[in-house]
Amino acid sequence: MSAVTSSALRPLLSPALMATLKGLGILAAIALAIVLLVHSGAMPKGSIGHKVLAAPFIDMWDLPDLLVQTLWEGLVAGVLYALIALGFVLIFKASGVFNFAQGIMVVFSALTLVGSYEIMTQRMGLPPGTVVAILALMIAIATMFVLAWLVERIVLRPLVNQNEIIMLMATVGLTYFLIGFGEYIFGGNPKVMITAQLGLPVGQTQFNILGGRVNIQHLDVAAAVIASIMIAGLAFFFQYTRIGRALRAVADSHKAALSVGISLNQIWVIVWFTAGVVALVTGIMWGARSDVSFALEIIALKALPVLILGGFTSVPGAIVGGLIIGIGEKMGEGYWGPLFGGGIETWLAYVIALGFLLFRPQGLFGEKIIERI
Amino acid sequence: MMLHVSPTAATTGIAKGEVLLNVENVSLRFGGVKAISDVSFDIVKGEVRAIIGPNGAGKTSMLNCINGFYFPQEGHITYKGVRRQKVRPHEAASSGIARTFQNVALFKGMTTLDNIMTGRTLKMNVGLFWQLLRHGPAMREEIEHRRKVEDIIDFLEIQAIRKIPVGKLPYGLQKRVELGRALAMEPELLLLDEPMAGMNLEEKEDMCRFILDVNQTFGTTIALIEHDMGVVMDLSDRVVVLEYGRKIADGTPDVVKADQKVIDAYLGVAH
Ligand SMILES: Nc1ncnc2c1ncn2[C@@H]1O[C@H](COP(=O)(O)OP(=O)(O)O)[C@@H](O)[C@H]1O
Numbered sequence A: 001m002s003a004v005t006s007s008a009l010r011p012l013l014s015p016a017l018m019a020t021l022k023g024l025g026i027l028a029a030i031a032l033a034i035v036l037l038v039h040s041g042a043m044p045k046g047s048i049g050h051k052v053l054a055a056p057f058i059d060m061w062d063l064p065d066l067l068v069q070t071l072w073e074g075l076v077a078g079v080l081y082a083l084i085a086l087g088f089v090l091i092f093k094a095s096g097v098f099n100f101a102q103g104i105m106v107v108f109s110a111l112t113l114v115g116s117y118e119i120m121t122q123r124m125g126l127p128p129g130t131v132v133a134i135l136a137l138m139i140a141i142a143t144m145f146v147l148a149w150l151v152e153r154i155v156l157r158p159l160v161n162q163n164e165i166i167m168l169m170a171t172v173g174l175t176y177f178l179i180g181f182g183e184y185i186f187g188g189n190p191k192v193m194i195t196a197q198l199g200l201p202v203g204q205t206q207f208n209i210l211g212g213r214v215n216i217q218h219l220d221v222a223a224a225v226i227a228s229i230m231i232a233g234l235a236f237f238f239q240y241t242r243i244g245r246a247l248r249a250v251a252d253s254h255k256a257a258l259s260v261g262i263s264l265n266q267i268w269v270i271v272w273f274t275a276g277v278v279a280l281v282t283g284i285m286w287g288a289r290s291d292v293s294f295a296l297e298i299i300a301l302k303a304l305p306v307l308i309l310g311g312f313t314s315v316p317g318a319i320v321g322g323l324i325i326g327i328g329e330k331m332g333e334g335y336w337g338p339l340f341g342g343g344i345e346t347w348l349a350y351v352i353a354l355g356f357l358l359f360r361p362q363g364l365f366g367e368k369i370i371e372r373i
Numbered sequence B: 001m002m003l004h005v006s007p008t009a010a011t012t013g014i015a016k017g018e019v020l021l022n023v024e025n026v027s028l029r030f031g032g033v034k035a036i037s038d039v040s041f042d043i044v045k046g047e048v049r050a051i052i053g054p055n056g057a058g059k060t061s062m063l064n065c066i067n068g069f070y071f072p073q074e075g076h077i078t079y080k081g082v083r084r085q086k087v088r089p090h091e092a093a094s095s096g097i098a099r100t101f102q103n104v105a106l107f108k109g110m111t112t113l114d115n116i117m118t119g120r121t122l123k124m125n126v127g128l129f130w131q132l133l134r135h136g137p138a139m140r141e142e143i144e145h146r147r148k149v150e151d152i153i154d155f156l157e158i159q160a161i162r163k164i165p166v167g168k169l170p171y172g173l174q175k176r177v178e179l180g181r182a183l184a185m186e187p188e189l190l191l192l193d194e195p196m197a198g199m200n201l202e203e204k205e206d207m208c209r210f211i212l213d214v215n216q217t218f219g220t221t222i223a224l225i226e227h228d229m230g231v232v233m234d235l236s237d238r239v240v241v242l243e244y245g246r247k248i249a250d251g252t253p254d255v256v257k258a259d260q261k262v263i264d265a266y267l268g269v270a271h
């Protein structure tokens, strides 16, 4: 009888779920402790304990509209972090290469898009508008394909089986090449993303809810929707197509993949191209919120904490990790930032990731690595 | 059990009993280590050819040369009458050479079904466009190949584990799935690296039966590395014996068994 129950329960009480429940339990206990401390008067208003542990939550409670606004902005930033990390994970899984250039690919692809639009409209005299924008988009996609092909030919193929650190250095080299080449062709000035020309929505809507106003940028909604569609599309592609199956196979075992006739070279081109398209989408969304320039590359540095959180080989990890970092960052900046005089957004992601690393060195979804000795 | 996987004999010009693969004076070095020294032997269409020898004799390295994982520094390998200087693994695969590995190399996160489906990679050629739509030609192709894979699953009696990720399977079953993946390639030459290592007696008997079935039903030529002398004597038509990278004997099981060099070098050590 008890054997039946336990085997029936096992799928429900998966280790991940158990860990989540444990985490929630700990959080609830901490919350209760804080409430008790405040109520018993042990933590008076204005004390440092009250400022750090109680006041931010009281603010959240008192101004729910601000909380919703902050969460939404965190979510949108998180989606974009997740996309950068996703491109990174794809390449790392399929070729074992730690692609330092992933962030620069975001800028480079966006720059190619905007730059070729500029050249076509200003120097070649084509009429500005959606048609030319779509043409520029196609040029950008084609450029990412050529880049993937060249990387496979010039970098991966000659260096295959080399030490990981050598591959990393090669991608550092690629980073500087892309910066130099991008500036040479398109100039170094920041450019404006062709958001409206691409048919993306601009403007915003205000919702009067929760006794206040919540501002939603239409572009942010589009970003979240497009990112979700792209992730679902990739998941489908990996799960159900022959090439998707081959990609998963290569990620699992190079020698087995070779033995069934999968060509690593072809897979690497496909993976780098896919990562390039993901970079382009990220670049469009990010560029639309600021300008397109190589200053954007700092967002790429945000991919690192996301990867630490999600594990270097996990696609779901990249997505969940991105959301956690995005939301955590905005919440931290909004509610705890003033305590530090603001500006904590730049380093908070790393602190979150480090704190996490202490408890789960393999990341959220990464496999536990037990070295055989 | 009738398998719909087509016998491969029809697809080549090599008739049963003719030389399918010829290894000529092959030498392979890793830095200072001589893994293989001047080894020659041939494999005849339709036979089961065993390669035996003590650990480190160069048996696995020899299979690696045949399927393009290693390039020998000296010598030649002629396959189906074509002498190959440097063959790459996916070229070997597309010319009909399939293999399994000494320590099982499966796609651990994928199901049994998906693992065996990867064996069909080279036989599927519908473009990415249709694959993404999962319609028309891509759907037809997927169904057609799925049918063949199901036949292999029936043949190997692994229906019960079709949807289980192979990383969760016991070792003996993993070896069987790996054989299934190789069979899905409909190979002309099947290279098996210690297919029965780490198995219990019952699993070994099953595996022997599958190997013989594959050889007899489809006429697939098999090169087999195996330590269990009983198995080698039962299964193989001819045996080549390696020691320290050199060939020390070559012939029928009975001849090899009686060879004094083999008794000294190999049988004397292992038994
Ligand atoms: N990739 C490699 N790098 C260096 N040495 C190797 C490599 N592969 C095999 N060897 C060496 O070649 C020799 C033969 O190995 P192997 O072919 O695995 O033997 P067997 O399969 O007969 O046990 C051994 O000395 C082994 O250490």
Ligand SMILES: [Mg+2]
Pocket (backbone or CB within 6 Å): B059, B060, B061, B102
């Ligand atoms: Mg071996």
